[in-house]
Amino acid sequence: MNNYLLIPFLPLAAFLINILFGRKYLKENSHWVSILAVAGSWIVTVITLLDVLSGKIINEDLYSWIVSGEFKASVGFLIDQLTVVMLIVVTTCSALIHIYSIGYMRGDKGYYRFFAYLSLFTFCMLMLVMANNFLQLYFGWEGVGLCSYFLIGYYFDKKSASDAGKKAFIVNRFGDFGFGLGIIMIFLTFGTAYYAPVFSQAKNFAAQTVNFLGYDVHLMTLIALLLFCGSIGKSAQMPLHVWLPDAMEGPTPVSALIHAATMVTAGVFLVARCSPIFSLSETALTVVALTGAITALFAATIALVQKDIKRIIAYSTISQLGYMFLAAGVGAYGAGVFHLYTHSFFKALLFLCAGSVMHAMSGELDIQKMGGLKKYMPITYWTMLFASLSIAGMPGFAGFFSKDEILWLAYSGQSPVGKFVWVIGALVAFLTAFYSFRLIFLTFHGKFRGTHEQEHHLHESPKTMTVPLILLCIGAVASGWVGIPHLLGGGAHFMEFLKPVLGHSEANATHTEEWMVMAISTIAGFSGIGLAALFYLVKTDIPVRLAQKFNTVYKTLWNKYYVDELYSFIIVRPAIWTAKNILIGITDARIIEAVVNGVPKGLGEFSRILRKVQTGLVQRYAAIMALGLLIIVAYMLWR
């Protein structure tokens, strides 16, 4: 039985039902359709997990999608260890966030639309991770991007929201430009777009070079980097990270599901999935590692000074995604996917907690206007605290194990930049702990700094919201326990499980060094929390004085290094200016039209002369006709 087909197609059915009947008939009951569908997907996913654990791998086509000559692509499914990990992440987070949304979105006029989009998103994301060929991957890839566009711009009557949705879509298109060319290069190289033959034959092309746009380049490096363009866009890495902070315009459950737990990790999934290609190019891996490391640091520094609760978490997401790429770039794909998996729980939880806080604060986002919320909303406080401990890498929490695995493999692996990215990684661990606890302390501790009305209104969120928080909290704390390293007496089961797909990265160092790496990242985490406590609980005047003293630095961070302004200046405005002033104003109007209108004008002159002949006098016409006839007859006779 093809049970697994239910995993993506249940949410698709829910989408169709909601979009067709939601507005008129289902209305505030729309959530039932979507929730039942995603719950069904989750159950089938668990069954599929058991199958895969017992060694059953599925790779089959449903039907052939596009056939043109030797080009073939199908709608087909590959369910292996990597897929099933992604399935667990996607269906679990999606199901919990669906439930949370009942409470969060209650009373919204687009209720049915919201759940329709959530179902569509779940469908596309599942198609993405379950694909067995690059074209279906691309379908899912664009599909989740579309849902992201819909959901970011969910409050479409707000200009900022519709701007943000559009921006997300278009920025991603820049990445997908490379991704699409990568797929074309893969087809032209391997003669197929299916994973299995591509990955098994990749080795045969390891030394090949190819002429690309006039340059001779290493074939596998080219393909890997083109694919990575897609990852950069989807996973909001530098320089295409600009869309993710703006994406916070969407409802908070969307930020949790799409912009933290699932969609943005698709880029990491892509690199992991294509690890047989990336592994053949040291250059490509180095680019991946450096992009990840630099983005991790860059985003973490911005997060230090932001005041908007969701934007802080958004930058934290960019930074953590950077970690995952850092891992993949040093060849530790398994560790990257491990972090993807733990991150999905604690980051979704952070967002949902932020949503809970906003719910209590009547939509307020500025953490400077919060404070002391601990006593009003204990469940939100404790779950968010656990999520923050996890992201800060406190020993025992999920984030500790995955982050440690990444840093250890960066330190000990073969990568030429391994040590360098390890240093950055450790520094980012410190920054992460600091900004995460800055958020906790400013929001939940100290005195309330908002208005009286807000204070009066403070309350814990309803059960539909707190229950998902508690369930995700279990994941944020315990999901890492499946990957406890051998050093700590664990079995590293997670990495072992993924070994058949992602291979194994050799650690090239001693146990002592492993303890040392672990100690350093733990100390970094503790000192980050400690410093945050000092700044925001004990000596609360320090941050203000620092901001004044290093005003330029502060301004630069506050303005996110002015990247948005730069893009507007070098891309957006020149494009529109060219269109207006050169293409319409000069080429079309002055050059082409001048020629075109010039010809009829010339003809017009000619016709004016002719018009003198056309007097409208019938007699004269008759006379001219007679004359003509005479000439013709004369000609015939003379001939």
Added chain:
Amino acid sequence: MNDLNFPILSALIFLPVAGAALLLLISRSNESLIKWISLIVSTAAFIISIPLFTEFNKSTHLMQFTEKHSWIPSLNINYSLGIDGISILFVLLSTLITILCVLISWNSIKAKVKEFYISILIMEGAMLGVFCALDFMLFYLFWEAMLIPMYLLIGVWGGSNRIYAAVKFFLYTLAGSVLMLVGIIVLYYQSGRTLDILELTAKTYPYPLQLWLFWAFFAAFAVKVPMFPLHTWLPDAHTEAPTAGSVILAAVLIKMGAYGFIRFSLPLFPEASRAMTPVMLALSVIAIIYGAVICLAQTDLKRLIAYSSVSHMGFVTLGIFALNLQGMEGGILQMINHGIVTGALFLSVGMIYDRTHTRQISDYGGVASVMPVYAAMFMVFTLASIGLPATNGFIGEFLIILGGFRANQWAGVLAATGVIIGAGYMLWLYQRVFFMETKPKVAGLADINLREIITLLPMIILIFWIGVYPNVFLGFMHESVKHLLERVNSGGAHEASIAKNILEIIK
């Protein structure tokens, strides 16, 4: 071969013409009868065209449903019809589009109703004739016959600047066609007095002649496509034309140019076509990027969609002149896609124009709040236009970029940038019209009614049908395209090898 024992193509072509003749007999005051007769006739033509779809034999490149009767024996001109895997989809598209044009004009055409529907039906007959004709004289007759109703549609029922647009359209296309006529006459004498298209396309012509004729035909086809820099008539014609005119123009008329390249230029002049490929690819890529960038600065809804057509048709010509299977099939499919999507966009714009009487984008805003069904349908067309996977636009564009990249890497890469800009201008358009605060001109508008939904529904079904299961449509083309490419890519090379052999023997 399929044998229906029924001259189905003649029936298709002359049913609308007969319908138009019938309309002549009806009193002009009986408008609703005129509309209903037009609807019935166009629907009947569509129903007649369905057996073409179901009975078509996909395993051959030969012409099917053929008819041949002597017409002017002294000049060896025949009445000869037939369709193959390249033309069949256009026949179906034309019959479908005509129904939608009748429906969309139901309430929006108020003056000279009788003449309007006569023009539409004659237009349909001529369009079908162009796609079915297998004799050059017959082809040319239909080709020119299309001009007149279109000229009238723009010039009589158009917007404020309609005369300028109509005359411009007429002069452009006529100038191109005349050069083609000269080309046809040359071919006639060159080939020993035949106008049979199949015979002509099987012969070989000396290279210099091919080159001259390639450009003569280019003049006719490139204007119609329209290719850069012959495109400036299109924005004017589209902007001024009534909705039905824009739809026919976008969906079928401008396809004739690309169709002409495939049907005539390539098989008649294979060596010249191959030699001119760099020029054609360059013009295509320029059209893609130029058309897309210029859309960023448009302030008029219809003008924007018109320029986007220039960009999308650039993809089509790129695919055709990639001269490989993926490019060509993508190009043909994209012609159908563009017909569906741009046709649907013009239909949609017409619907809202009927309500607000403004084409200025800045007058709109927040339409999604007041017209949710309309907004949802327009979104589907927008997504198809920007080539989202699972819509038809993706299949066409992907195959074209793949084929284009194979033919010339730069062409493929540059064409792909058009996809980025495409998302830019379409989503920006959608945002300005449908999102944000509701503008005064938009407030209180009624959502689209059942007639309008029925008009758009076939387009939505086709968008997803082609997007999800394109093999039904690609399947029609495989054999014909393969055959054509063999002709184009081996034409000349074959003779060269023969010549070489002869030289060897002589030595």
